Amino acid sequence: MRLAELSKRSGVSAATIKYYLREGLLAPGRQINATTAEYDEDHLRRLRLVRALIQVGRVPVATAREVLKHIDDDSLGRTIRLGAALWALPQAPEPDDDDEEVRAAHREVEQVMERLGWSNAQALSTISPAHRSLVVAVATLRRLGYAWDAELMLPYAQLMHQAAVRDLDFVETQPSEAEKVETAVAAAILFEPVLRALHRLAQEEESARRYGFE
Structure with missing residues (x-):
């Protein structure tokens, strides 16, 4: 699918998708020519996750990038991979063990x-x-x-x-x-x-x- 269709199906504006591409939150599409790329269902799925992180979860872009890095790290076992991704989300402060x-x-x-x-x-x-x-x-x-x-x-x-x-x-x-x-x-x-x-x-x-x- 082209960018316009990806935008329509995801509900994310083309300008925002381009921003996510620049920030490394979305993998580049398959280049068809100098000005046009093609995207697939994996892009749509990832875009929905990015939208959930940033627009719903209010996760900063840098944090979202860290979460996605762990998701894509297939060198890790599933438990560690999942734990690393979830632990990269904003968390509670450290408790004061002297309390x-x-x-x-x-x-x-x-x-x-x-x-x-x-x-x-x-x-x-x-x-x-x-x-x-x-x-x-x-x-x-x-x-x-x-x-x-x-x-x-x-x-x-x-x-x-x-x-x-x-x-x-x-x-x-x-x-x-x-x-x-x-x-x-x-x-x-x-x-x-x-x-x-x-x-x-x-x-x-x-x-x-x-x-x-x-």
């Missing part, structure tokens, strides 16, 4: 992982941004007087594990390694708002069931 509540949060999170048998997550805990984000969130809750501990977290973690199984089952339906990782990254940007909205809708439904509308 008493941070230390307590670390202990509670560790208990959850031990009780669930998440040995792989434990092995990655020192470098995982998700682990860091959870510790920061739990420490903040505790600092504000909410006694959030392993016992309270455990059923939520079990539900999230079920969600993760469904996530990766969906990822497995993609035909290539790059598409599998792309799908997982897109899910991190696009599906998490869906999960938050479903959670709130479920709360509204359960509240109405328990307490009615009065």
Whole structure:
């Protein structure tokens, strides 16, 4: 397809596509002549991911480029490739390990992982941004007087594990390694708002069931 068709099918303006090409976020098309290139379905798929990262996720161009670099690095195994791509996304700040509540949060999170048998997550805990984000969130809750501990977290973690199984089952339906990782990254940007909205809708439904509308 030519640039105009790529623009029409993706919903991204031709000028923006040219910008993504200049910034290395999109591979060059196959050159037909000095002024015309042809693009394919891989370009369309990648363009949708770039759009999700930049327009929806508000990820800076340099960060998007880093994420895409990891997605395209076929020298890595799938777990490391996916982890590297997701970890390149903007993350929570490092927790202050001198803070008493941070230390307590670390202990509670560790208990959850031990009780669930998440040995792989434990092995990655020192470098995982998700682990860091959870510790920061739990420490903040505790600092504000909410006694959030392993016992309270455990059923939520079990539900999230079920969600993760469904996530990766969906990822497995993609035909290539790059598409599998792309799908997982897109899910991190696009599906998490869906999960938050479903959670709130479920709360509204359960509240109405328990307490009615009065």
